[in-house]
Amino acid sequence: RKWQVAIRRQLERAAAPKQLESLSRALAESKGSQMEVPGQYMDIKEPMPDQHVKVERVLPDIALVDRNMACHRRISIRGNDGKLYHFLVEATGAAISSSDERFLQLCQFMNRCMEKEKQTRRRNMRLHIRPVVGLAPRCRLIADDPKSISLMEVLEDNLASRGHTPDGLALKFSEKAQMLAKTEKDPLMAAMNEVADILHDTVLLDYIRAQIPTNAHLWSFRKHLAVQYACQVLVSHALFAPSVTPSRLIISQTQGNIVLAGAAPSLSKDLTKMQDPNDLVPFRMTRMLTTLLSPVGLEGGFSAALGASALALSHPHRQLKHHLAAMLREELISSGAGVTPGKPGQMGSETGRQLLAKAFNCADQVMNRVTALSPATAVKNENVKGDEIPPPLNNKVIQLIMNAADPVKQIQMPCLWHPWA
Numbered sequence: 001r002k003w004q005v006a007i008r009r010q011l012e013r014a015a016a017p018k019q020l021e022s023l024s025r026a027l028a029e030s031k032g033s034q035m036e037v038p039g040q041y042m043d044i045k046e047p048m049p050d051q052h053v054k055v056e057r058v059l060p061d062i063a064l065v066d067r068n069m070a071c072h073r074r075i076s077i078r079g080n081d082g083k084l085y086h087f088l089v090e091a092t093g094a095a096i097s098s099s100d101e102r103f104l105q106l107c108q109f110m111n112r113c114m115e116k117e118k119q120t121r122r123r124n125m126r127l128h129i130r131p132v133v134g135l136a137p138r139c140r141l142i143a144d145d146p147k148s149i150s151l152m153e154v155l156e157d158n159l160a161s162r163g164h165t166p167d168g169l170a171l172k173f174s175e176k177a178q179m180l181a182k183t184e185k186d187p188l189m190a191a192m193n194e195v196a197d198i199l200h201d202t203v204l205l206d207y208i209r210a211q212i213p214t215n216a217h218l219w220s221f222r223k224h225l226a227v228q229y230a231c232q233v234l235v236s237h238a239l240f241a242p243s244v245t246p247s248r249l250i251i252s253q254t255q256g257n258i259v260l261a262g263a264a265p266s267l268s269k270d271l272t273k274m275q276d277p278n279d280l281v282p283f284r285m286t287r288m289l290t291t292l293l294s295p296v297g298l299e300g301g302f303s304a305a306l307g308a309s310a311l312a313l314s315h316p317h318r319q320l321k322h323h324l325a326a327m328l329r330e331e332l333i334s335s336g337a338g339v340t341p342g343k344p345g346q347m348g349s350e351t352g353r354q355l356l357a358k359a360f361n362c363a364d365q366v367m368n369r370v371t372a373l374s375p376a377t378a379v380k381n382e383n384v385k386g387d388e389i390p391p392p393l394n395n396k397v398i399q400l401i402m403n404a405a406d407p408v409k410q411i412q413m414p415c416l417w418h419p420w421a
Contacts, residue, residue: 019061176191222293229258236263237282
């Protein structure tokens with residue numbers, strides 16, 4: 001993509017931090033105000049404004065940041081507690097912003113469900129959430145961690161030192177597969193092996209290891225990463241979200257928190273049910289991620305956390321299904337379902353009942369996926385005769401991980417999904 005290289009060169013020239021006073025003199029001169037730091041009303045708990053952190057000042061340097069294949073301005077706010085709070089200023093559509101806010105509220109409720117379950121509480125399991133604050137219909141603030149990096153950025157840094165690009169590697173894979181189609185029985189795997197010689201599976205592990213001082217910290221990082229990724233994978237898999245690309249997989253380099261940017265429920269075209277994205281793999285578990293997590297972390301911490309989180313969310317007393325139905329109902333309305341022709345924004349009682357039935361139908365599909373991964377379901381359905389060895393309680397989880405980590409299925413994904421990463 002020559003146009004992409006040209007645009008990146010232009011952005012690198014404009015990447016120098018701008019001064020806040022040239023953009024907003026009012027913010028530059030505001031010191032010790034009573035304005036609160038954004039993002040403190042995200043919790044489900046009753047807000048306590050007296051205990052909220054106030055803005056001490058907005059730092060004068062406004063940086064340009066590349067996140068999720070887009071460039072944003074990042075502002076830094078110093079609170080009256082002495083800490084720095086970083087936010088990305090993002091321009092987006094009103095419908096996307098509202099959908100993201102509903103998804104964050106659902107994640108907050110899921111965190112509450114995990115706090116009430118013993119198995120998830122002892123593992124300190126909760127979804128890492130980036131607060132999103134709307135400023136205008138097409139502008140919002142997203143909390144940002146300067147120490148976070150996407151998998152695509154790691155690939156770009158590694159390949160740039162050797163004169164390659166991620167898109168060039170994808171093009172080479174496609175060309176090699178076409179060339180070997182006449183001579184090899186499995187041209188995709190043969191092309192994958194040639195690409196693997198250029199990009200080793202330890203690239204991500206080496207990058208993270210360079211940021212962490214000791215092996216003890218690295219062990220804690222990998223343990224926390226396995227738990228965090230299990231939570232994110234369960235939610236995205238249950239909501240029928242497509243498998244993420246490297247640019248949407250954002251990892252904190254120091255803490256191990258992970259975010260799947262852009263994860264949202266997938267609805268069918270007729271808006272009557274959830275739509276399976278038809279990906280060959282249920283979630284991203286490529287060779288670099290398996291190397292970073294290690295076989296012990298994958299078979300131990302990751303699989304156990306995935307089953308524990310499914311157990312917490314599928315508990316009948318948590319009432320997750322009703323919260324899902326409420327969120328999916330709003331998604332259906334924003335997608336255009338339930339609006340009476342000729343009367344924009346109005347819904348009749350009959351249409352409202354049909355819309356609610358569709359929302360509960362979608363919620364049932366989501367809950368079926370969550371319940372299928374729960375160990376309680378395996379115990380309930382266990383039917384062993386005689387001396388047969390019963391399957392493990394997390395048998396469904398193991399099958400899901402095996403499907404995700406299968407290289408034969410991964411190489412059949414689109415080239416820009418980067419199955420070698």
